Amino acid sequence: MYFRNIFLTLIFLNLVQFGFSQTKSDEKDIQDLIQNSFDELFSEFNAEKVSDFYTEDFILLEQGEVWDLEMIQSYFVNAKSDPDRATRLNRFEFIKTTIEGNRAWIAYQNYATFKKDGAVVMEIHWLESATATKTNDGWRLDMLHSTRVNE
Numbered sequence: 001m002y003f004r005n006i007f008l009t010l011i012f013l014n015l016v017q018f019g020f021s022q023t024k025s026d027e028k029d030i031q032d033l034i035q036n037s038f039d040e041l042f043s044e045f046n047a048e049k050v051s052d053f054y055t056e057d058f059i060l061l062e063q064g065e066v067w068d069l070e071m072i073q074s075y076f077v078n079a080k081s082d083p084d085r086a087t088r089l090n091r092f093e094f095i096k097t098t099i100e101g102n103r104a105w106i107a108y109q110n111y112a113t114f115k116k117d118g119a120v121v122m123e124i125h126w127l128e129s130a131t132a133t134k135t136n137d138g139w140r141l142d143m144l145h146s147t148r149v150n151e
Helices: 002-043 047-053 069-080
Strands: 054-062 065-067 086-102 103-116 118-135 139-148
Touching: 002 047, 002 086, 002 103, 002 118, 047 054, 047 069, 047 103, 047 139, 054 069
Parallel strands: 054 139
Antiparallel strands: 054 065, 086 103, 103 118, 118 139
């Protein structure tokens, strides 16, 4: 009986540790999803990589406008065709990441620095939130809400 209780306790502790490590791993995956999506999509305008970060029904709520994937793709194509565009560097401060099963939401501060010819030409700060779903291909964003912070 004594060994059975020890055995069951060890199994329980391993399951708790596994569950915690999964959550921490998923939390990092979601934060990386935010960072990488902005780097690939809004800095590099790699429209062909949208499906690496967004679900098919993704929407962006941007300053009172609703952007669907068609609008986003068009924005990327137009931005990439501008030979005189500034480069964008993204930085994030994550406020909270919550995961419940295959669903997650995240709140964060988004800072973008735009440079042209090595000089900073603009800095923008947004307060944002996003929701994500875990797919067979990993985490994908299905909604992003962005509010510009006037400083």
